[in-house]
Amino acid sequence: MFSRLLGFMSADMAIDLGTANTLVYVKGRGIVLDEPSVVAIAEVRGKKQVLAVGDEAKLMLGRTPGNISAIRPLRDGVIADFEVAEEMIKHFIRKVHNRRGFASPLIIVCVPSGSTAVERRAIQESAESAGARKVLLIEEPMAAAIGAGLPVTEPSGSMIVDIGGGTTEVAVISLGGIVYARSVRVGGDKMDEAIISYIRRNHNLLIGESSAERIKLELGAASVPYDNEEGPYREVKGRDLMNGVPREIVVSQRAIAESLAEPVAQIVEAVKVALENTPPELAADIVDKGIVLTGGGALLTRLDQVLRDATGLPVMVAEDALQCVALGTGRALEEMKRLRNVLTSMY
Amino acid sequence: MISFRGAAPAEPNATRVGADLRTARENLGWTLPAVATHLRIRLPYLEAIEEGRIADLPGNAYALGFLRTYAGAVGLDPDEVARRFRAEAADVNRKTELTFPAPVPERGLPAGAMMLLSLVLAVGAYAFWYRASSDSQPVEPVRAVPERLAELAPAPAAPPVPVAVAVVAEPAAPAPEPAAPAPTISPIAAAAAVPQTPPAATEPAAPDGTRLVLRAKADSWMQVRDRQGNVLLNRVLRAGESWPAPPKLALLLTTGNAGGTEIVVDGQTTAALGADGAVRRDLLLDADQAKAGRLAPPKPAP
Numbered sequence: 001m002f003s004r005l006l007g008f009m010s011a012d013m014a015i016d017l018g019t020a021n022t023l024v025y026v027k028g029r030g031i032v033l034d035e036p037s038v039v040a041i042a043e044v045r046g047k048k049q050v051l052a053v054g055d056e057a058k059l060m061l062g063r064t065p066g067n068i069s070a071i072r073p074l075r076d077g078v079i080a081d082f083e084v085a086e087e088m089i090k091h092f093i094r095k096v097h098n099r100r101g102f103a104s105p106l107i108i109v110c111v112p113s114g115s116t117a118v119e120r121r122a123i124q125e126s127a128e129s130a131g132a133r134k135v136l137l138i139e140e141p142m143a144a145a146i147g148a149g150l151p152v153t154e155p156s157g158s159m160i161v162d163i164g165g166g167t168t169e170v171a172v173i174s175l176g177g178i179v180y181a182r183s184v185r186v187g188g189d190k191m192d193e194a195i196i197s198y199i200r201r202n203h204n205l206l207i208g209e210s211s212a213e214r215i216k217l218e219l220g221a222a223s224v225p226y227d228n229e230e231g232p233y234r235e236v237k238g239r240d241l242m243n244g245v246p247r248e249i250v251v252s253q254r255a256i257a258e259s260l261a262e263p264v265a266q267i268v269e270a271v272k273v274a275l276e277n278t279p280p281e282l283a284a285d286i287v288d289k290g291i292v293l294t295g296g297g298a299l300l301t302r303l304d305q306v307l308r309d310a311t312g313l314p315v316m317v318a319e320d321a322l323q324c325v326a327l328g329t330g331r332a333l334e335e336m337k338r339l340r341n342v343l344t345s346m347y
Numbered sequence: 348m349i350s351f352r353g354a355a356p357a358e359p360n361a362t363r364v365g366a367d368l369r370t371a372r373e374n375l376g377w378t379l380p381a382v383a384t385h386l387r388i389r390l391p392y393l394e395a396i397e398e399g400r401i402a403d404l405p406g407n408a409y410a411l412g413f414l415r416t417y418a419g420a421v422g423l424d425p426d427e428v429a430r431r432f433r434a435e436a437a438d439v440n441r442k443t444e445l446t447f448p449a450p451v452p453e454r455g456l457p458a459g460a461m462m463l464l465s466l467v468l469a470v471g472a473y474a475f476w477y478r479a480s481s482d483s484q485p486v487e488p489v490r491a492v493p494e495r496l497a498e499l500a501p502a503p504a505a506p507p508v509p510v511a512v513a514v515v516a517e518p519a520a521p522a523p524e525p526a527a528p529a530p531t532i533s534p535i536a537a538a539a540a541v542p543q544t545p546p547a548a549t550e551p552a553a554p555d556g557t558r559l560v561l562r563a564k565a566d567s568w569m570q571v572r573d574r575q576g577n578v579l580l581n582r583v584l585r586a587g588e589s590w591p592a593p594p595k596l597a598l599l600l601t602t603g604n605a606g607g608t609e610i611v612v613d614g615q616t617t618a619a620l621g622a623d624g625a626v627r628r629d630l631l632l633d634a635d636q637a638k639a640g641r642l643a644p645p646k647p648a649p
Binding site: 148153292314 | 386405407408409411415416426429445447
């Protein structure tokens with residue numbers, strides 16, 4: 001009763017709770033918030049307090065003194081640290097409403113299709129304890145397909161590949177439901193790790209996660225340059241493992257592409273397995289229309305061409321690839337009556 | 348001619364973006380089949396893009412995807428090309444309609460219509476029962492007449508029924524013989540008996556001038572009207588009950604039990620009106636005539 005009253009004063013939200021970034025869509029306003037999923041916690045006299053969330057906290061990542069810890073509460077698309085995730089959602093709700101208390105919105109959160117019931121429940125409960133009036137869940141590939149504008153309700157197969165920070169979701173969708181979905185825990189984070197380990201192995205240089213991510217965004221490619229050259233260069237700084245002093249080296253796109261070969265191969269493999277498991281009629285539709293890529297990983301240079309060569313199908317990157325999931329979740333919020341079939345709840 | 352073609356209105360299809368893509372491709376020296384093989388996009392779709400035939404493409408999201416892929420391959424900025432494509436083809440801006448397949452509703456009347464129909468039926472049945480039951484149970488006590496006499500009782504508002512008509516309408520009544528009075532008691536005997544009969548002690552106090560009193564020996568229904576049709580009495584008089592007739596000149600009596608009805612004039616009981624259960628209609632209540640025994644029933648025809 002009271003919560004319903006509060007609901008009138010609250011803006012309903014759709015949250016793409018991603019491993020790397022959290023996007024918040026507010027009903028009637030669109031995407032209002034796009035921040036890294038990082039929380040900085042300070043320990044003051046044994047009590048934990050939130051110091052910063054989002055962009056500010058990301059700057060602290062890997063640069064914290066002993067009493068501060070910058071935490072990424074999500075790993076592989078699911079909640080790894082329940083309390084911190086709750087704090088983060090609480091912060092976003094407050095930020096959207098521009099006030100501290102008296103906000104009790106309806107929240108739609110997307111979950112990876114491969115997540116277990118326990119993981120889904122954790123996401124739902126953290127959103128509820130963050131102050132949501134009601135929490136509904138939507139499967140990430142479905143949200144991505146809706147956000148990319150695919151005709152998901154038609155009796156025709158659509159294949160969507162959403163490459164997020166923690167997971168890659170491959171799904172075949174028809175008649176408003178997921179026919180086949182496969183979720184592999186490969187994404188932007190695994191690519192960062194691959195870059196870190198490649199540089200450590202080949203250059204004896206230890207670099208941080210943020211540096212690795214920056215290199216990935218600037219140089220990352222799914223395949224070596226066509227003309228078999230080195231491609232553009234970037235300098236990267238870190239700690240030398242041999243003598244322990246900071247050092248700067250220069251890496252080429254070719255080197256980074258080689259380092260990313262393994263995660264890219266895993267993504268290609270996931271797509272191939274999904275295609276193998278697609279019913280033949282839907283496979284015929286996909287031959288005509290192709291595969292749509294969404295998520296930050298889709299922006300990896302030449303990934304579409306690698307998938308095209310591996311599958312022989314048309315592959316295209318969706319517009320606003322980074323926002324597709326949030327836009328799709330937001331559309332489910334706006335047209336909740338019509339799209340209620342895709343929304344679930346753990347209760 | 349060229350100026351005329353330039354002035355022609357823009358076609359609804361995105362032909363200009365397609366032409367730009369074709370130019371960019373030809374500058375690179377690629378053929379369309381080669382591009383189709385490289386991008387794995389079917390040749391008819393690429394041709395449709397170059398010629399601006401949006402209807403031939405498999406849907407907005409895919410059309411834009413093909414366009415962006417193609418633009419990127421020929422070295423144009425995909426976002427810029429997509430923006431111009433949207434500007435040229437208004438259809439593409441439409442959001443993909445999402446209508447989930449809904450189960451077909453089961454056959455038969457919808458629940459709402461059934462509820463309404465049964466409600467209407469229930470109300471109708473009640474109204475019918477109400478009307479029927481109110482017809483059989485009269486509201487006015489004045490109309491409480493025995494069932495066997497109900498047909499004799501004219502409606503209160505009805506005009507006075509002429510004697511002849513009423514008699515003709517009642518075949519069970521004895522045939523009218525107005526010319527045969529046939530008194531059973533001689534007028535002299537009747538006159539002599541007058542002083543011998545003491546006035547009944549139970550007689551109610553009659554209003555001044557009242558000479559004639561109706562008395563019931565047994566339960567009998569009586570109706571008294573005047574010539575104008577005004578009903579003065581219309582009920583069952585219980586045994587022993589009496590009704591003093593007001594001193595009006597012309598009152599007509601109809602009784603359902605002639606044998607149980609006595610007419611008392613000046614304290615003297617007059618001749619019997621008929622047998623038990625016999626019906627007499629429209630007897631003129633005249634004190635002198637009653638005294639003379641003229642109200643006695645006519646003899647049945649021999």
